[in-house]
Amino acid sequence: MLEVRNIDVAYGDVQVIWDVSFRVGQGEIVAMIGANGAGKSTIMRTVSGVLRPGKGQILLAGEPIHTVEPYTLIEKGLAHVPEARRLFPEMSVEENLDMGSLRGRARKERARTKERVFSIFPRLSERRRQASGTLSGGEQQMLAIGRGLMALPRLIMFDEPSLGLAPILVQDIFNVIRTVRDEGMTVLIVEQNVRQTLALCDRAYVLENGRITQEGAGADLLRDPHVKAAYLGV
Amino acid sequence: MKNNLVPLVVLAVLAGLPLLGLNSYVMHILILSIMWTLAGMAWNLLGGYCGQVSFGHAAFFGMGAYSAGLIHLHLGLSPWWGFLVSLPLVALVALAMGSVVLRLRGPYFVLATLAIGEVLRITCENLTDFTKGTLGIMITRTWVEKTQYYYIILGLALLGFMVCRAIVHSRWGYYFVAIREDQDAAESMGIDTTRYKTIALTVSAMLTGLAGAFYTNYMGYIDPGVVFSLGEISILIIMVVMVGGVATQWGPALGAGIMVILAEYIRSLPLIGVAYQTMFGVLLIVIIIYLPNGLVGDWPVLRRKLLRRGATA
Numbered sequence: 001m002l003e004v005r006n007i008d009v010a011y012g013d014v015q016v017i018w019d020v021s022f023r024v025g026q027g028e029i030v031a032m033i034g035a036n037g038a039g040k041s042t043i044m045r046t047v048s049g050v051l052r053p054g055k056g057q058i059l060l061a062g063e064p065i066h067t068v069e070p071y072t073l074i075e076k077g078l079a080h081v082p083e084a085r086r087l088f089p090e091m092s093v094e095e096n097l098d099m100g101s102l103r104g105r106a107r108k109e110r111a112r113t114k115e116r117v118f119s120i121f122p123r124l125s126e127r128r129r130q131a132s133g134t135l136s137g138g139e140q141q142m143l144a145i146g147r148g149l150m151a152l153p154r155l156i157m158f159d160e161p162s163l164g165l166a167p168i169l170v171q172d173i174f175n176v177i178r179t180v181r182d183e184g185m186t187v188l189i190v191e192q193n194v195r196q197t198l199a200l201c202d203r204a205y206v207l208e209n210g211r212i213t214q215e216g217a218g219a220d221l222l223r224d225p226h227v228k229a230a231y232l233g234v
Numbered sequence: 235m236k237n238n239l240v241p242l243v244v245l246a247v248l249a250g251l252p253l254l255g256l257n258s259y260v261m262h263i264l265i266l267s268i269m270w271t272l273a274g275m276a277w278n279l280l281g282g283y284c285g286q287v288s289f290g291h292a293a294f295f296g297m298g299a300y301s302a303g304l305i306h307l308h309l310g311l312s313p314w315w316g317f318l319v320s321l322p323l324v325a326l327v328a329l330a331m332g333s334v335v336l337r338l339r340g341p342y343f344v345l346a347t348l349a350i351g352e353v354l355r356i357t358c359e360n361l362t363d364f365t366k367g368t369l370g371i372m373i374t375r376t377w378v379e380k381t382q383y384y385y386i387i388l389g390l391a392l393l394g395f396m397v398c399r400a401i402v403h404s405r406w407g408y409y410f411v412a413i414r415e416d417q418d419a420a421e422s423m424g425i426d427t428t429r430y431k432t433i434a435l436t437v438s439a440m441l442t443g444l445a446g447a448f449y450t451n452y453m454g455y456i457d458p459g460v461v462f463s464l465g466e467i468s469i470l471i472i473m474v475v476m477v478g479g480v481a482t483q484w485g486p487a488l489g490a491g492i493m494v495i496l497a498e499y500i501r502s503l504p505l506i507g508v509a510y511q512t513m514f515g516v517l518l519i520v521i522i523i524y525l526p527n528g529l530v531g532d533w534p535v536l537r538r539k540l541l542r543r544g545a546t547a
Contacts, residue, residue, distance in 0.1 A: 048422055074424035082422065088415035099412055103424045151424075 001026045001186045007056030009046050016042050018210045029187040031197045034207035040190040044159045048080040075103050077154035085144040089133025096132050100150030117146040138169040158189040174200050194231040198222045252381045261380035267494045269445050272391045274474035274486030275398050276441035282481035284434040285414025287344050290351030292467035294439040297324050298446025299461040303371035313373050316447035324443035332432040355462030370457030383452050394441045479530030
């Protein structure tokens, strides 16, 4: 579904991603884990077209996407639930969801998808007319995910969905991600919450200082001595 | 239903005003207020809804004004044709300008617009053969009476009002607000942000140009220092919107009325009258601190405060 081949990414003169390659297969949940500043969000931003790789290729279903305009990606089936939610704070919950389905098939299916989002997150349904800036952190995260789902993407990317949420909400959000996958979407997730993420995902990549140092099945990495020592604190 | 009726009632009242036989000074104030309403609505589309704050709208105002002046000077045409000439000209310049400055964000965009307004003023001052430089251009006004001018600017403002209203309530309006709220997120929702910012800029510029072309016809005299002025045009447009209400339908109209009357009043005061722009600066600071959304935008807050005071008194 998504294939990233040997990308380098730099902010000005400062290179932060070095020769990173990974792939996300159809129907998989793939996680990218790493410490603060390892380059996780940079990779996400590069895949979603906000940043351009200095070298290498990014292919979505075999088609190169690192050269196209970022606003066309959503039509190609790639949705991004960005870090810190990035909602439109003065728009209502419902308007935010509508913004997620501006084009093509998503637009035609808008009413139906919205009902589905509301059934996944009943809280959003109760607050559909409220300005999104006034929601709690957990509700905002639900809305950001809902907005991503509105695009009916083939691949949905989550950037730190558990950021700043209470543990019980984190569990809810992770359950939703599992549901999303079970409905046929492919998931790429970037997280610092390593234990829960590894338990959720099929495969994971470990990112350290802008390079991928390890990869494997989530369950295997959970038992890996290096991962245990560096990220799980045991 | 109620919302559709309000503009009609306002329009009917405004259309009836000259029948009251108002004196020519009051008519002058009304005409200027409506002209600034038009410019304010235009600025509001770009600055209020789309979030791209421009400090250079004098560029478009001045171009509209000079369209009218120059066709009269060089071609001997009636300056009223300035409206038609200004539209494609201003649109073209806005498109060219947009392709450069709309790549910039935040303060960089603001500074770029400010620079363009000033560049046009200086160009206009120095192209003496073409524009007569700081001597300015004088035209003969068509009417001595104000009434005709009043109905013309009212018609133009109505056109501007309907254009802005139609855009704000359309899909474009939502895109503009999305761009204002979070440009990267808007882009990842599939909005071609550059394209929609350019649309906002172009429409805004064209409406501002119409106000400028009207200015030439009404005042009968223009020079670069006035119509490309940073303080008297670019910043006054922003004041009109800030005082009235950013991203509101009626804010520019209210703001324009207040600013025009205030400017006239302060200028008439002895001693401090010459410092009226300083007063505007103070007013702007007060507005930003206490009513950041302007009188219309913060009306619910204002009303609550007034009611509470009324209840305790």
